[in-house]
Amino acid sequence: MIVELTSDPIDVPRLIDHVNRPSNGGICTFLGVVRDNAEGRSVVKLGYEAYESMAVAQMREIVHEATERWGLDAVALSHRTGELQIGEASVAIAVGAPHRAEAFEACRYIIDTLKTRVPIWKKEFFQDGAVWVEPVSSQPSPR
Amino acid sequence: MIVELTSDPIDVPRLIDHVNRPSNGGICTFLGVVRDNAEGRSVVKLGYEAYESMAVAQMREIVHEATERWGLDAVALSHRTGELQIGEASVAIAVGAPHRAEAFEACRYIIDTLKTRVPIWKKEFFQDGAVWVEPVSSQPSPR
Amino acid sequence: MAETKLPPPAPPPAAPAAIRVRVLFFASLVDLIGERRRDLQLPAGATVADALRCLSAEVPGFASRAPHVSYALNEAFVSSDVAVSDGDELALIPPVSGG
Amino acid sequence: MAETKLPPPAPPPAAPAAIRVRVLFFASLVDLIGERRRDLQLPAGATVADALRCLSAEVPGFASRAPHVSYALNEAFVSSDVAVSDGDELALIPPVSGG
Numbered sequence: 033m034i035v036e037l038t039s040d041p042i043d044v045p046r047l048i049d050h051v052n053r054p055s056n057g058g059i060c061t062f063l064g065v066v067r068d069n070a071e072g073r074s075v076v077k078l079g080y081e082a083y084e085s086m087a088v089a090q091m092r093e094i095v096h097e098a099t100e101r102w103g104l105d106a107v108a109l110s111h112r113t114g115e116l117q118i119g120e121a122s123v124a125i126a127v128g129a130p131h132r133a134e135a136f137e138a139c140r141y142i143i144d145t146l147k148t149r150v151p152i153w154k155k156e157f158f159q160d161g162a163v164w165v166e167p168v169s170s171q172p173s174p175r
Numbered sequence: 176m177i178v179e180l181t182s183d184p185i186d187v188p189r190l191i192d193h194v195n196r197p198s199n200g201g202i203c204t205f206l207g208v209v210r211d212n213a214e215g216r217s218v219v220k221l222g223y224e225a226y227e228s229m230a231v232a233q234m235r236e237i238v239h240e241a242t243e244r245w246g247l248d249a250v251a252l253s254h255r256t257g258e259l260q261i262g263e264a265s266v267a268i269a270v271g272a273p274h275r276a277e278a279f280e281a282c283r284y285i286i287d288t289l290k291t292r293v294p295i296w297k298k299e300f301f302q303d304g305a306v307w308v309e310p311v312s313s314q315p316s317p318r
Numbered sequence: 319m320a321e322t323k324l325p326p327p328a329p330p331p332a333a334p335a336a337i338r339v340r341v342l343f344f345a346s347l348v349d350l351i352g353e354r355r356r357d358l359q360l361p362a363g364a365t366v367a368d369a370l371r372c373l374s375a376e377v378p379g380f381a382s383r384a385p386h387v388s389y390a391l392n393e394a395f396v397s398s399d400v401a402v403s404d405g406d407e408l409a410l411i412p413p414v415s416g417g
Numbered sequence: 418m419a420e421t422k423l424p425p426p427a428p429p430p431a432a433p434a435a436i437r438v439r440v441l442f443f444a445s446l447v448d449l450i451g452e453r454r455r456d457l458q459l460p461a462g463a464t465v466a467d468a469l470r471c472l473s474a475e476v477p478g479f480a481s482r483a484p485h486v487s488y489a490l491n492e493a494f495v496s497s498d499v500a501v502s503d504g505d506e507l508a509l510i511p512p513v514s515g516g
């Protein structure tokens with residue numbers, strides 16, 4: 033499995049290659065990319081900050097949950113840190129599975145769960161300022 | 176939109192780039208890749224044959240249905256023809272959307288629907304012969 | 319004084335005009351039939367079902383496959399009761415397996 | 418004859434041993450607090466909640482943020498009634514927005 037934080041651009045083909053095993057017939061990937069707007073305001077760029085050691089530990093745990101639940105042997109998860117321009121990928125997930133249903137479901141689970149409990153924060157930069165995005169709905173609780 | 180049949184290897188990054196528009200925050204892709212087995216038999220390679228003009232027309236129609244239903248402006252769909260080796264992509268779909276739910280749902284719709292009505296046929300080559308795959312459940316009906 | 323005109327002679331009963339339909343085969347049907355296309359001569363007003371009956375008569379083994387085949391007329395799926403016209407392209411579509 | 422022993426003198430009440438906990442701040446809390454980490458001295462037996470009370474006293478504006486903050490002790494999410502130990506790393510986690 034690839035599970036990583038990186039300050040370099042995410043190499044998506046590398047993640048796809050990693051999960052492209054001979055026994056797999058389907059690969060689902062998800063990329064989160066930087067949009068040019070947020071709640072109606074123009075976004076200039078984004079910044080991502082992580083509690084790095086814990087973020088990687090949580091990402092590993094989520095990947096483990098997905099591999100157990102869907103019986104997978106091939107998942108790759110990479111999250112960017114630092115400053116990102118419009119169109120750059122902030123997160124990339126690749127899931128390979130013998131059949132497509134598992135690939136889709138596991139990929140969706142990983143991005144949905146990552147957004148609820150991996151300690152990473154996004155800062156939106158506008159023309160006239162910047163804000164940390166802190167949706168209260170994503171406040172992690174002990175498990 | 177990219178909608179194509181191709182006898183060359185599918186250029187997945189090109190499809191992803193095509194749907195990576197500034198207003199999109201999520202990109203879901205699906206790749207069908209050649210597995211090394213089918214119903215317990217070792218597969219050596221695959222061959223894909225298409226009723227090319229109609230296949231492209233049906234693929235366009237499916238993409239149109241998805242863009243209408245999920246309000247999308249960025250979809251790419253490429254299907255391979257000819258002979259494919261283990262691990263090569265037979266089909267690739269990329270869907271960009273402002274938010275991830277639409278990207279996942281539209282991508283899943285496109286692959287599921289393609290498998291029911293696009294006139295393309297797969298031939299599985301084993302060590303000792305070859306068979307056309309014709310699941311009766313995928314017999315198209317007039318719409 | 320009015321002349322009485324003879325009615326013109328009735329035309330001889332028209333032989334139904336023949337139409338030509340190009341039938342396309344794919345995948346396992348190519349293996350069965352040994353060719354990728356065949357032109358059929360059918361009477362005007364013939365339907366897809368008539369074309370299939372014609373093929374079943376010409377091609378050994380086709381009749382048993384026909385129930386698992388769908389039909390596309392000029393690239394659109396149709397049911398077998400649709401009429402075919404001269405110059406139409408009728409594709410026989412075995413269950414598909416793309417993806 | 419039995420001797421009556423005096424009970425040994427009671428030990429003086431022990432001053433609670435002090436423990437040191439490293440607190441980590443992220444994102445908006447760095448902006449609020451102006452630093453990324455701070456060491457707190459707490460009495461033995463203190464809980465996460467005690468650490469938060471201590472911070473609320475030290476940092477203007479923190480008390481109103483505390484309800485929206487989660488806590489990770491040595492990289493695992495915990496509830497605020499968990500005891501902290503000497504050398505622990507307590508991270509204050511604002512609502513996350515990765516992805």
